[in-house]
Amino acid sequence: MKLTRPALLLLFLWLVLLAGLTWFVQRQLQVGTDLRLFLPSPTTPEQRLLLEEIGEGPASRVMVISLEGAEPEQLADASRTLVENLQSSPNFRLVTNGDISLDSVPDELLAYRYLLSPTLDERPLDQKYLHSELQERARDLASPAGAFLEPWLPRDPTLELLKVLQRWQPMQEPNRLFDVWFDQEGKRALLLAQTRAAAFDPDQQRLAVEQLNAEAERLKGDDVTLTFSGAGKFSVMMEERTRGEATALGTAATVGMIILLLIAYRRIGSVILSALPLASAGLAGLAAVSALFGTVHGITLAFGFTLIGVAQDYPIHLLSHRHATRSPVEAARELWPTLATGVASTCIAYVTFLFSGVIGLAQLACFTVAGLAVAGLTTRFALPVLMDPEGRDFGESAWLGKVWQRMERLPRPRWAGVAAIALSIAAMVFAPQPMWESDLSKLTPVPKELLIQDQELRSELGTPDVRYLLVITAADTEYALQKLEELDEPLQKMVADGAISGYDHAARYVPTAEKQRQRQARLPEPATLRDDVDAAVKDTPFRPDVFEPFLADVEKARHLRLLTVDQLRDSPLGVSVEMLLTQHGDGNDKTAARTTALVTFSGVQDVSALERFAKAAGSGVTLLDTKNASETLVTNQRIKILWSLAVAAVLLAGVVTFALRRASRVYRVLAPMALTTLLIIGILQAAGVSMTLFHLIALILAAGLGLDYALFFEHAADDPMEQRRTLHALLVCSASTLMVFALLAMSSLPVLRALGLTVSIGVVSNFVLALLLTRPTPPPHGT
Structure with a gap:
């Protein structure tokens, strides 16, 4: 690192700018955990309802609680005490144990x-x-x-x-002992609690979880074990687990990177210099997302920082290519066309995500484009000014020269590429599992045993089957209630026929105004009633x-005055109504006011009977299969992303063609990236892995890495010294990237594991294929 006055002044200004960006990000940025940001905008009322219910709907706020370990009468008393304690809490809107x-x-x-x-x-x-x-x-x-x-x-x-x-009371009520809910065996007292905070509000949900944990500690003294489950608990668990693993893996990756750079460059100054563009990239990405979106999803940050990891290659190339006969500024100038092509191509690939219709991907694109652009520009114009021209010239390494020569002589059979393509396609065609994973539940980091426990508790409580819902769309609440009352008799017949075990809707709680008016008219006059x-x-x-x-x-x-839904909604007894009847808009904006009423079912035995019932119910009534709706959303999302990738591929090829100008050079650069993409998909399919949104994002990252490797291998001149410097840079780049993503591949979080596994495969394949395909075939030895 230079210690001249201009260099120190530049370093000071750079650090001040980084400090200013840090201050701005800390003030502006809010990290969210709502997975709906990674789903496309809904196109139907059913999809809109699904997304509302997933993140903010009353059903998503429900916690199921069980008490066990003591005699039933003691558990019943503990249940009543727990209701009293939680009902007075600001964290819970309703807590009930069935005690009327x-x-x-x-x-x-x-x-x-x-x-x-x-x-x-x-x-x-x-x-x-x-x-x-x-x-x-x-x-x-x-x-x-x-x-x-x-x-x-x-x-x-x-x-x-x-x-x-x-x-x-629920139509299919749980077992009851001592006037409170119990499981069928009478060994566990059961409760339902609804939090005030939405499921994807981990900060507020954490307060509710902490209070339940405190109650669990209190009950231990009475030999009562409290367990609870629900979306809120899972949200807190996801946030804590993601943060914990990200911290642990990030620490391990940072330590590994520092050790690797010290081994590669033997100077602590080189480690510090390489960190400056990387820090600038990360803070620039955060600042851009903060300014444009305000709230950024935690997954965006996790992906963003791994994508910014591509930026670590930029200073590595510069450090590996410096030597005594050429100043760092001159080295940066010579590297810039190749470096700029890589930066521009990767940025263009991610710009297409801005138009994918998925907010999370738009955030990711903003983060990545801003970060990579800043990293490239600082590596080109600022970092060379700080670099000491003296240092080890890797072009003088005889060991690197021998390695390069041996790599140059590696066999390059054309049939190998054809075989790789055939095997990849065969893996995709004959894999027993579907190529795409459309089940959102498979992406959750919540342990399977906890999900099973949650389903078991909900089954004991007789909570509705969350898969099937009857959706009634009406102009106002009164019409929705009228429609529900019309459907009540046919619903009772379905219960009698065994198609369903029970149902629930808002008209069971609030009759229509007409029915209330009729009942009111039947009340006797005071004198008559007295007689x-x-x-x-x-x-x-x-x-x-x-x-x-x-x-x-x-x-x-x-x-x-006749009772309204709003009056009941404001009371503790109105939670059930809120879960079943939702009003949208007020008619004062461009969105007309409307009401959505739900009929929930329990014990669904005959889906075809439900479908016939919904069809006969007339217009405005739809049977919503939430599993099918969520899979349709994911499919729509995937189609949009694949189109984005197709556009990105065309633009990327255009940028490379513009930069290299010759078809043979363009082929040598793009072929490794394309073949690696196909190999990754084939290997994942052969390993029984269905592709998700996060695998697609990882494919883009792997493609960006492959493009960089191919560009620099292709850029390596016939000068042996320059070949060794290029080889050194690419060995350090690929080793550091493989180390980081191999760590991610060991994560227990599906998102990070998908990213790590995909990119790890891509790094190895890209390096080998770029080495073999980007250099012209050498003449036979001795000619």
């Missing part, structure tokens, strides 16, 4: 029980009905339930509120004046 509590209903909703209960649809609230109900209450008071019911009888002698609460009560209490143990609160509630109900 009349006290849980807010006072403002009590009088609505006559509009919500179906009693008035079947019989009038008259003397005959009241008399039979009072006789039932007299028998109830003599039973063990008497203490529970006695405080409510003056206000609700017909137990309408209890009927409403029972109606709000009926006086007559009904005869030959019962009750006095007429006991039921004054009942008379007051009925009169209040006669003049209530």
Whole structure:
């Protein structure tokens, strides 16, 4: 490193600029974990609904909790205590264990029980009905339930509120012991909790997870084991696991890179110099994403920094090509056409992702293009000024000269390329697994045993089958509720026929305004009701004046404003409605207001019956197969990316053709990259690996590396000294890249493992093929 005044001034300004970029990034950048950023924009209402439910829908906020390890009665008591503790927490919106509590209903909703209960649809609230109900209450008071019911009888002698609460219970309810939910064996108490934060908000979800962990520690003292599962827990786990592995692998890669560079260049100054363009690339990429997007996905950062790893090759080439007869500035000038071609080609390949329709890929393109451009420009114009012209000239290495000569004499049979192509195509054609992986669940880093546990708990709780949903699109909430009420009878028939075990929809919780109005009109006048009560209490143990609160509630109900979804949504009892009924827009913008209502199913036994039911339900009703919808999204995404890659390939070939001008040179540079891409796909297929979005991104990275290797091998002149310098640079580049991505290939995270494995194969193949194909075939020995 130079210690002259201009060099030190440049170094100072460079470091100040890096510090300024760091400050800007720290202030602006927010890291997200929402996987929907790597899915294309939805094109249908069903796909839009799917993405909303995956990331922010109420169903994605549900945690399932189990308590075990003690006697059932003790577990029931622990369940009630847990509900009390969590219900008062700001991290949870609802916690329930199935315990029906009349006290849980807010006072403002009590009088609505006559509009919500179906009693008035079947019989009038008259003397005959009241008399039979009072006789039932007299028998109830003599039973063990008497203490529970006695405080409510003056206000609700017909137990309408209890009927409403029972109606709000799941149609397929879990096993119940001591009035709370248990599994079928009666060994685990079960609870459902809904967090306030969305599933892909790991910071807020972490608070909920920490509180549940604290409750688990508290319960250990009572020999009760608490376990919980859900998208929120998985989101926190994914974020922690990704950060942990990225830190560990990044540390190992950094240490390995430093050791490799010290071995290769024998000077700590060379390590520092090579780090400057790399740091500039990373911060420039972060700053560009921060300025344009604000929020960047963690996967974008992970991919971005590995892609920026390509930039480490730029200073390595410069360090390996310096020698005493040529200043670093002159060396950079001579290398620049080849280096610029590589930078431009790689950037063009990623620019196409800006138009893929996938926000995560657009972020990745922005990060990579900005980073690689800055790395290339700083290597060309800033780094040479800081380099000491003195240093080891690798062109003088006799060992490198022998290695080059032996590599030049390696056999280059044409049949080998044809055989590689044939074998790759055969692997793709005859592989037993599908070529493309469309199942999003296969990309999750959550251990399989935890996913099985989650499914088991949800099955015990009787939660809906998340695969099939009936989607009703309506202009407003009232029309949606009307449609749901029309479908209720056919749905009950499907339960009776065994096609489904149960169903749920919003009209079970909030009747239509018309139905509420009809029930309200059937409520008797005050004088009539009083006379009926006086007559009904005869030959019962009750006095007429006991039921004054009942008379007051009925009169209040006669003049209530009809109950709306919004009123119920704002109460703890409205969570189920929120999960089943969603309002979009308010009509004030370009998007018209609409309502989406869902019918969820449990125990789906006959999918064809569901399909026939949905078809007969008329317009605005669609059966959504979430698995099929997600796979369609992934397929659409893949098609867009493949088109992006096709455009990138054409542009890349155009850039190389423009730079090299001769068809033979263009062929020698592009052939290794194309053949390597085919080999990678063939090897993955032969190994039983289906390709994902992340494999495609890795293929682009491998292609960029291959292009660099081929360009510099092709650039190596007939001068033996220059050949040795080129060989040294490419050996260091390929060794460092292989080390980094081999570490990633050992990751337990599917995303990082796909990236590491793909690029590791590509590095080896690209180096060998670039060496064999980019240099003209040497004449026979001795000629």
